[in-house]
Amino acid sequence: MRKHLLESLITPPVTEPAPAPDEAALAELARTVDGAARRRLGRSLAIRQVDAGSCNGCELEIHALSNPFYDLERFGLRFVASPRHADVLLVTGPVTWNMKAALERTYAATPEPKWVVAVGDCARDGGCFAGSYAIAGGVAAVLPVHLHICGCPPSPTQLLRALLALLTHPAHKLAQ
Amino acid sequence: MTTDQPHSSLAALLASGAPVTGHRPWPRCLVDRPAWQLASAQLAAGHWTLLGLWGEPDLVHLALLAEAEGTIGVLSLACPDQRYPSIGQTHPPALRLERALRDLSGLVPEGLPDRRPWLDHGSWPVSQPLAAAPGPPAPAAAPYPFLPVEGEGLHQIPVGPVHAGIIEPGHFRFTAHGETVVRLEERLGYVHKGIERLLAGADLAGAAKLAGRVSGDSVVAYGLAFAQAAEAALSLTVPPRAQRLRGLMAELERLANHFGDIGAICNDASFALMHAHCGMLRERVLRLAETCFGHRLMRDCVVPGGVAADLKGTGVQALRALLAEIEARFGPLIELYDNTASLLDRTVGTGILKPALARLYGAGGYVGRASGRGFDARKLPGYPPYDGLSFDVPVLDAGDVNARVWIRIREVQASLGLIEQLLAELPVGPIAAPLPAALAAGEGMALVEGFRGDVLVWLRLGADGRVLRCHLRDPSWFQWPLLEAVIEGNIVADFPLCNKSFNCSYSGHDL
Numbered sequence: 001m002r003k004h005l006l007e008s009l010i011t012p013p014v015t016e017p018a019p020a021p022d023e024a025a026l027a028e029l030a031r032t033v034d035g036a037a038r039r040r041l042g043r044s045l046a047i048r049q050v051d052a053g054s055c056n057g058c059e060l061e062i063h064a065l066s067n068p069f070y071d072l073e074r075f076g077l078r079f080v081a082s083p084r085h086a087d088v089l090l091v092t093g094p095v096t097w098n099m100k101a102a103l104e105r106t107y108a109a110t111p112e113p114k115w116v117v118a119v120g121d122c123a124r125d126g127g128c129f130a131g132s133y134a135i136a137g138g139v140a141a142v143l144p145v146h147l148h149i150c151g152c153p154p155s156p157t158q159l160l161r162a163l164l165a166l167l168t169h170p171a172h173k174l175a176q
Numbered sequence: 177m178t179t180d181q182p183h184s185s186l187a188a189l190l191a192s193g194a195p196v197t198g199h200r201p202w203p204r205c206l207v208d209r210p211a212w213q214l215a216s217a218q219l220a221a222g223h224w225t226l227l228g229l230w231g232e233p234d235l236v237h238l239a240l241l242a243e244a245e246g247t248i249g250v251l252s253l254a255c256p257d258q259r260y261p262s263i264g265q266t267h268p269p270a271l272r273l274e275r276a277l278r279d280l281s282g283l284v285p286e287g288l289p290d291r292r293p294w295l296d297h298g299s300w301p302v303s304q305p306l307a308a309a310p311g312p313p314a315p316a317a318a319p320y321p322f323l324p325v326e327g328e329g330l331h332q333i334p335v336g337p338v339h340a341g342i343i344e345p346g347h348f349r350f351t352a353h354g355e356t357v358v359r360l361e362e363r364l365g366y367v368h369k370g371i372e373r374l375l376a377g378a379d380l381a382g383a384a385k386l387a388g389r390v391s392g393d394s395v396v397a398y399g400l401a402f403a404q405a406a407e408a409a410l411s412l413t414v415p416p417r418a419q420r421l422r423g424l425m426a427e428l429e430r431l432a433n434h435f436g437d438i439g440a441i442c443n444d445a446s447f448a449l450m451h452a453h454c455g456m457l458r459e460r461v462l463r464l465a466e467t468c469f470g471h472r473l474m475r476d477c478v479v480p481g482g483v484a485a486d487l488k489g490t491g492v493q494a495l496r497a498l499l500a501e502i503e504a505r506f507g508p509l510i511e512l513y514d515n516t517a518s519l520l521d522r523t524v525g526t527g528i529l530k531p532a533l534a535r536l537y538g539a540g541g542y543v544g545r546a547s548g549r550g551f552d553a554r555k556l557p558g559y560p561p562y563d564g565l566s567f568d569v570p571v572l573d574a575g576d577v578n579a580r581v582w583i584r585i586r587e588v589q590a591s592l593g594l595i596e597q598l599l600a601e602l603p604v605g606p607i608a609a610p611l612p613a614a615l616a617a618g619e620g621m622a623l624v625e626g627f628r629g630d631v632l633v634w635l636r637l638g639a640d641g642r643v644l645r646c647h648l649r650d651p652s653w654f655q656w657p658l659l660e661a662v663i664e665g666n667i668v669a670d671f672p673l674c675n676k677s678f679n680c681s682y683s684g685h686d687l
Contacts, residue, residue: 004449054392058392069456097300102345128382129371133310134368
């Protein structure tokens with residue numbers, strides 16, 4: 001183990017510079033987040049991820065955000081274990097009927113103010129599972145959604161750019 | 177047919193039934209009840225392995241493997257009254273498959289001891305969605321009756337469906353005595369998306385897309401299994417270059433997942449250093465997949481007939497560079513794993529799966545191979561390009577978390593060797609065979625080795641080339657029940673280790 005620790009002292013980090021916040025995400029947030037809630041954005045955020053029916057592809061890429069290349073925590077974004085600790089629900093998948101109640105209860109357990117980010121093409125409108133007897137629809141069919149991140153699945157860079165938009169104070173953006 | 181004489185071989189039983197024409201590459205035969213029950217007895221006696229059980233409105237299918245004789249086949253039993261003799265009553269691995277089949281098709285397994293629904297949680301707008309005439313919604317869901325556990329000093333810990341980590345949803349009901357787990361009962365089905373109903377009527381391209389989204393970590397495995405089933409149904413030959421490229425994709429997927437798993441298992445024992453290093457290796461593999469084939473998870477890269485993306489010269493160079501990097505970095509990581517006593521203290525002897533149970537359930541992948549079952553679909557039945565490549569299938573007997581880590585380590589090494597062989601001889605030529613202009617009716621089946629185990633796809637195409645019925649069976653069906661068995665007697669805190677070392681798919685199981 002000593003060898004590995006020493007090596008990491010003398011080799012440069014693999015962590016990559018932050019990408020620019022996603023413009024489309026900034027525009028969507030400007031529309032969906034208003035008033036008092038807007039003033040609270042731009043700070044460190046605790047994220048609770050909820051799989052509401054995904055194929056687990058989005059989970060893999062969300063996981064990747066924590067690897068040393070993307071190192072999500074350096075931006076003050078942190079995954080938490082309970083919705084009670086969360087500011088943001090990061091919801092993946094088309095919402096299955098079998099997960100609808102659990103998703104609603106997770107949302108109810110999240111304290112105000114809270115934001116919902118829908119991740120993946122399925123979370124937008126059900127994607128290729130739309131129309132199934134087992135699917136309630138996209139996340140917006142069940143919860144108010146503030147931000148959509150598209151992709152099947154979105155790459156970690158796409159995820160990061162959209163999440164960084166959450167940290168960019170919308171007021172700052174509006175003033176531009 | 178004579179069914180009073182026990183058939184010693186699956187081939188003989190298949191030969192005694194009425195063969196269905198146009199089912200490839202293995203036979204499918206219509207059998208009568210006595211033959212069905214004979215197969216059930218052979219399964220229960222441990223002579224054969226259950227590969228799958230699925231149905232249609234008035235037909236139930238049983239896919240079987242007789243490993244000793246190297247035979248694979250499907251028995252079909254007509255059930256005009258929507259009833260068939262339960263396999264699960266004597267062969268427990270079929271239990272959940274039969275419960276799911278009843279939920280989806282309404283076929284009643286006679287004698288099935290567990291009558292609880294499995295995938296239908298009482299929240300769909302229909303019931304029996306795959307039946308000829310789907311019914312009205314199931315009555316408002318009563319609380320799901322978990323199996324009773326009685327005894328002094330026992331307490332229950334309900335976990336999920338929403339878990340603490342970034343993982344898929346499912347419910348675990350632990351009954352513990354102090355720290356020790358007395359019983360774990362799983363309840364799954366939360367991510368049921370109705371994929372098999374969506375597949376019915378889909379065209380080949382749309383169906384391939386759906387099949388590739390059954391389990392996000394097995395995009396290539398499912399894509400390949402669906403493509404092979406479609407190619408079997410259409411008698412389509414895949415060009416050699418496409419076969420080799422498919423092999424490359426499949427091994428990259430295996431590498432990425434095994435790196436992720438090895439790191440995550442160590443992380444569940446709070447050994448974050450290993451997680452960080454394995455995470456970097458995984459990321460490099462995914463980036464390489466994007467460079468080579470255009471998508472990190474290789475979504476939609478395998479298509480019926482061949483592959484969608486060709487490997488360029490720069491891709492070959494990048495692959496060789498990655499092989500060199502992994503070989504340089506992975507060795508020291510194995511050493512780190514093997515020399516960290518506090519980590520081994522958590523993995524050695526934890527969550528032991530007995531070889532007899534692995535064999536009974538036909539557990540695939542690292543779960544089976546860490547418990548003495550050496551089955552690998554790349555060897556048996558075998559399929560291109562693996563039939564021309566040399567590689568070892570590692571097998572261990574310990575059956576604990578440590579053994580499942582070591583199988584993954586050995587498989588990483590085997591995959592590196594396979595990629596080297598595939599790159600050494602990459603024929604030039606087309607990357608896909610054109611689909612026949614006039615698509616014909618037919619049935620196809622495929623068994624493909626994903627990183628987690630063997631994925632089965634069964635497909636019936638109509639005369640217009642559309643999918644009439646497609647069934648996809650994830651290896652997790654035969655691994656989830658075993659997780660309940662291995663946690664027994666372990667402490668609650670070791671569940672994450674056991675669970676991660678199995679890494680079953682929720683989505684692949686729930687469909």
